[in-house]
Amino acid sequence: MTATILWFAMGYAQIALALAACLACVRTLRGPRAQDRVLGLDTLYVTAMLLFVVTGLRAGTPFFFEAAMVIGVLGFVSSVALAKFLIRGEVIE
């Protein structure tokens, strides 16, 4: 019984996060201006990271956790670099 509840919760979480990633992807592709695309990409990074954590929980292995951490760090660095590019026109001055 408890396994069934947790199983359905994991399935729901995976579907909801995949849908969220699709919506962020649509904003990235459609965004009228460059900052919309950067914001959509940042959201896509966070959503993919959460999807990895839920997938690791479902698979029962701790290995997805490492991948999620790498995605989180890379998302932060890339978003800051893109925002810096939008301000100055170059990343490293």
Next chain:
Amino acid sequence: MIDLETLPVWIALPAALFLVIGSTLTLLGTLGLMQLKSFYDRLHAPTLGTSWGTAGIMLASMLVFSWAGGRAVLHELVIAIFVMVTTPVTLMLLGRASLHRDRGEGRADVPPAPVLPPPPQPVPQEEPAE
């Protein structure tokens, strides 16, 4: 592989609840990202996913892995704290970049740049009398 049948109810129910809350909030945040009208409104929407969306899913993962490992597994706190600390930095930078670009294009719907007082003029030094 975790045997889900061995999980007690007081672990499985909160974990399922946290999973549902976290994923629903993340989905709502991206819905806002799609629906809101201006960029400055859209900037606020994904923070739903990075605050309680991340926290809920990490709490669920911590609960289940702690029970399965027989010890307190706190790895997920690293990601949760990292995301919560770095998201305001990213969004603040992005908002400032957008404001800078909008002002550069002379848009009317953003506040103008603040008028700074002129820098103080250096007082000319008097030549010492010989």
